[in-house]
Amino acid sequence: MRKMIMFAVLVGLAGLPSIALAQMVDGEVTKVDESAGKLTIKHGPIKKFDMDGMTMVFRANDAAMLKQVKPGDKIKFEADKVNGQFTVVKIEKSK
Template sequence: MTRFSTLFSTLIVSAGLALAGANASAQTHDHSHQHDAMPAASQDDSNALADGEVKKVDKEAGKLTVQHGPLVNLNMAGMTMAFKVQDPAMLDQVKAGDKIRLRVERINGTFTVTKLQAAN
């Protein structure tokens, strides 16, 4: 009976280790994909401008809707969204359809366009 008990315990421990190893491998694999979508910001990227296209200018709300590429400094993938502008005069510089380069920063919890220029 003791020999059976030892064999059974060994099998249980081995199965547990195999499952733990498979789970750790799966977690490591999934974790690596999180970094593939957006590279980490480096000091060289800290002042980088993103490419974008103006979709809407809302002077009343003080917002600019932009379809933008990756915002590296914010670790944000490209998408279309509305941003507050730091300087309302920025809204007079662009119209829907314009290709632009912009810098967006989080200011007091709000994504805000801090730099805006026409794309070349």
């Protein structure tokens, strides 16, 4: 029984690093470039990249994301590096 509990704990901990790295960041869309598949976002600090807040261009992981937002929208987003480029992998409008 004790081994089963320890196994369950270890399996549960295995997923923590990826969860800990996932971080939704506050931002504001300043430009949407559908033809290039990019968003310009004024954002707060992105801890997982040790990046201060700034305005920068991100690739959109999915073209459908570009239709969900417009300049001036307040958002929460998750960024990651995909093929060496900063990419928005999740986006939602702030409430």
